[in-house]
Amino acid sequence: MTEPETEIRETRDARPEDFAEVKNWIFDLDNTLYPRRTDLFAQIDARMTSFVAELLKLPTEEARQLQKSFYRKHGTTLRGLMIEHDIDPDAFLRFVHDIDYSGLAPNPALGAEILALPGRKFIFTNGDRGHAERTARALGILDHFEDIFDIVAAGLNPKPARETYDLFVEHFRLDPARAAMFEDLARNLEVPKALGMQTVLIVPSPLEEDIAEAWEQEGRGGEHIDFVTDDLAAFLRRVRN
Incomplete structure (x- = not known):
């Protein structure tokens, strides 16, 4: 049996022109808006x-x-x-979701970059709204988002189901061709790419790599991934300037 694809496909550095048409910025929550090391x-x-x-x-x-x-x-x-x-x-x-959020610290650098993005900003999570709100509030970024699309809004049908992305797009009446999605799981970027979105895979830093389980790394070499980064704030800064 062939081993799952875990190698990260090399991607060129993102440039502002790659995101010039993006007016809808869509972020997964867990292990995307905060680093995996927070546990x-x-x-x-x-x-x-x-x-x-x-x-x-x-x-x-x-x-x-x-x-x-x-x-x-x-x-x-x-x-x-x-x-x-x-x-x-x-x-x-x-x-x-009855957990301790005290390990999350405000991230003003990330907050400044999200706030400066042109257009609409959303959290799209397989968790529930309460968890997303508590997490984003602890990070100091909750007010930077127009809305949260959670597992309840999705009818309890999680990503990567195509129907869930269709619901998201319809609910917010957005043009996928003018959207970018940021995710830590490669398989959750397959449908966004098929819909026409720019896709950005968030990976652990080299110091965190051994924390990730093998199944979490599957598909990282896929052609449906446009860009890869281990520093979301720095990536957003590059594509804005």
């Missing part, structure tokens, strides 16, 4: 494992393996649990 999503991940373990009365390691299989098969653990075990999504979302 914020790691808390959510651990609580998802705990939820699965308690629900199905499984040992922790077995619950974690099942949780990851739900993610890979259905897009999110929540979707897998809904389909295969008919759980209450509200209870799941409340439980997994």
Whole structure:
């Protein structure tokens, strides 16, 4: 069996002219607007494992393996649990997002770059609105976004489902050809690229690379990725100037 593609395809440096027509700036939340080293999503991940373990009365390691299989098969653990075990999504979302946000510090450099972007700015997340608001508020960037499109707005159908992106585009009445999407998971950029968006993959810094799991690195060499960066604020500064 062939090993999954994890090598990052080389991309040229982004230039302002590459984004001259972009008027819609779309950002994933977890491990995109904050660095992986904060371990914020790691808390959510651990609580998802705990939820699965308690629900199905499984040992922790077995619950974690099942949780990851739900993610890979259905897009999110929540979707897998809904389909295969008919759980209450509200209870799941409340439980997994009951985490400590104190490790997040304001990021004025990123905030200044997002604020300076021309046009509309959105958070598009497979998490829920409350989690997105708490995270963005802790980063000091919540007020820089026009709106948040969360898993509830998506009808609980997560990225990378095509229907979810179509809902997002229709809801905000935006032109995908004048949009750019920033994501930490390569597979979530396939549909945006097909819709005509510029796509930017956010990867861990070299010091964080060993934190990422193998499945999180799959598809990084895909042709659907226009640009790759490990520093979102610096990338936005380059494409504005």
